Every structure is written in C-alpha cells, then in structure tokens.
Amino acid sequence: MANSPSGDSVTDRIVRVLETFTPSRSVQTAAEVGRRAGLPASTAHRIVGDLVEAGLLDRDGEGRISVGLRLWELATRSSHVLRVRQAALPAMERVQARVREHTQLAILEQDEALFLERLSDPRAGANITRIAGRLPLHASSSGLVLLAFAEPAVQERVLGGPLRRVSASTPTDPAAVRRKLAEVRRLGHAIAPGYIEEVSTGVAVPVRDDAGRAAAALSVVLPRDAVPALALEELHRAALEVERALRSPL
Ligand code: PHB
Secondary structure (H helix, E strand, O other), X not given: OOEOOOOOEHHHHHHHHHHOOEOXXXXXXXXXXXXXXXXXXXXXXXXXXXXXXXXXXXXXXXXXXXEOHHHHHHHHOOHHHHHHHHHHHHHHHHHHHHHOOEEEEEEEEOOEEEEEEEEOOOOOOOOOOOOOOEEEHHHOHHHHHHHHOOOHHHHHHHHOOOOOOOOOOOOOOHHHHHHHHHHHHXXXXXXXXXXXXXXXXXXXXXEEOOOOOEEEEEEEEEEOOOOOHHHHHHHHHHHHHHHHHHHOOO
C-alpha cells in the first residue's frame, strides 16, 4: 500500500480510524476521528468518506460517524466466534435463568478477555462488561480462567506486566497473580472479589478444548458478598455442555 509522507500505509491509517471507535465511544464527528487517529483533518475526512461509501462506517443526518452495519456483517461471519457463541448460548440462557445475574462469554484475544455475549436480568447488579468490550486478564474472573489455561508463553508475557490496578482489590503483584492462576487450575474455576469493581464478584469457569486450553470462559457477575455456590454449580454444568457442543460438528 502507498505510504504517506509520515511513512504509515493506507492500511495503517484505516485501522487507526476504525480503532477510534470503542464500546463507550461509538459515535464521533469526522474531526474527532481524525484527532484521535492522529491524522491531518483532510486525510481523516477523505478516509472517513471512503469508508462511509463502502458501508464500513455510517454517517447520520447530522454528520456523526459510527461503525457501519456492513462492517458488523463481515466481522460477525468470523466462523470461530460465531461457533463458540452458538455453542454457548443455550447453556448460558439456563445459567442466567437459574442464577438471575449477568452471564457472560469471553475468549482470549491479544492478551485480553474479549466478551462475545452477555445475558442480563433487569434486576441484576452492576456490570462493566460490554459485548465486544475487553477486560484485563488479571483483573477479571473470565480473564483469570483464560490465562490459567492459556499457553505458558501467554502467561509469562502477561505476568511480565504491567498489571494495571483497576480497583483497590485488583491483584497487581505478579507473584500474587501467579498463585491465583495455580489456584484457578487446581479448583477449575476463578472467583474474583472486587477485582474489577468493588461492588461485585466475578465467578468464571473454563470451556476446555481437547488440548486442555480454555477455548472460552463462562462467567457470572454477583453482588460482592453473594455466596457463589449456585453460580459455580450452574457454570460447571454449562461448561460441560458447551464443550460437548463444540466437539460435535455443526
Ligand atoms: C469479572 O469477570 O470478574 C467481572 C466482570 C464484570 C464485572 C465484575 C466482575 O462488572
């Protein structure tokens, strides 16, 4: 791809434009996109215009830009994510109906937990996860499960830090996180009291593949002092069901 005077390729600039959209910032003006992508205004306007024309971005009547349905359509066809989500949904619905708290599905993606699905109850408590949002591995129950059953190289890279403090209860000492990962492997689940926000406790189990790695994590977000026994029982049962569904051909 042709390079700009600053040396970055057209692809780099398009990726930077798309990455300015986050779970909490889904609508922006073209000028904001340009500023956040570190692009000159004219370049940003041209790239945004091209992407709108291609349907990858949308522009509303007031000129505000958001991610286009065409981009969602293409990305949702990613067969792996679709397969994991479809395999997990019936079991997640059962967990959610019985526990009546947020039930979530995450996979490991570039050293973070990426959330593919979240089912909620109107009466369920606080939850900061968003579908297509990410959480740090060391600071969430889903992340700890994904990390505990990940390749050793991933564990070493993440433990090498920095381990960001998200709440006052987030473990940020690599030795403490290493001990927690050993506990998760021993117990087969993770309990993360207040790690991501003080008011809640995340509880997660792995969905294991044939190699014993975590293909995904299933989790429930409980009020901080809730007893996790029912959630754990339901999650373990759900994980077995999802593992079976993933093993059978579509
Ligand atoms: C967790 O997975 O530990 C978790 C996720 C979202 C929350 C709280 C805890 O809001």
